[in-house]
Amino acid sequence: MRKKQLEGRLLKKKSFHKKSWIISLITIALLFSLSTIREFPAFSNSLPASQIHPLPNSLAKWQDPNATDDYFELIETTPVGYLVWSQFPIKIYFEQSPEQANQESTANLIRSQQWEKAIKEAIAEWGNYLPLQIVNNPDSADILIKRSEVPRKAKLNPDTGLYDIPRTITAQTSYEFYLQAEAAQKKLAHRMFLKISPDLSAIATLSAARHELGHALGIWGHSDLESDALYFSQVRNTPPISARDINTLKKIYQQPSKLGWSISESDQN
Ligand SMILES: [Zn+2]
Structure with a gap:
């Protein structure tokens, strides 16, 4: 029964009717959005077999002191399996503010520095x-964080014939797959793209960055509890990363994936 209710809630998030739009206006729900780039590369018929990577030390060491549960059952898998990283440190790039401000843009500079501070805190x-590492070159990054509005697209609802207007979206994460050439070998790899609104308060920016980074690190789904960082909606009291978040992350890193494994030359045709 619990699962049924959850499904109902998750469905509501994807498409909702006029009625829920009104409700959302009242509660001013700042929704996080999970979006997927499902473009599949041409090499999809020569993908490596799914295998489990060694568990990173930092996760292997993690023991939940209170032995709480996890929300692994709510995590989505993808055509290549779970979105785990296997090369460490994971490299993260985020947009930096210009060194010097002209007179008019001082306020903007302060705001962008506040944004950066929140991003760095979430990364820490x-x-x-x-293991995470901040890099200055976006070309070498695994995770790219943009200080940007998230576009809201009105979607035609086939049931009602009306356009559904999405609720406010403060942040978004999407991914792409690519072939990474390493010496003579090619590996199936992924990249994560985060957009975090420039218009949030410092605490809301931190909360959004914490949540979206959770997605980028592999938690591709949402928690059903408000006390978790990966809860599907933004809440008044911004939850820290919880034991349940880490229990879920650890379980994800013990699952098989095609990511990070070599595509053998002979398979490529
Ligand atoms: Zn989310």
């Missing part, structure tokens, strides 16, 4: 569980 928090 997750860095306790997986």
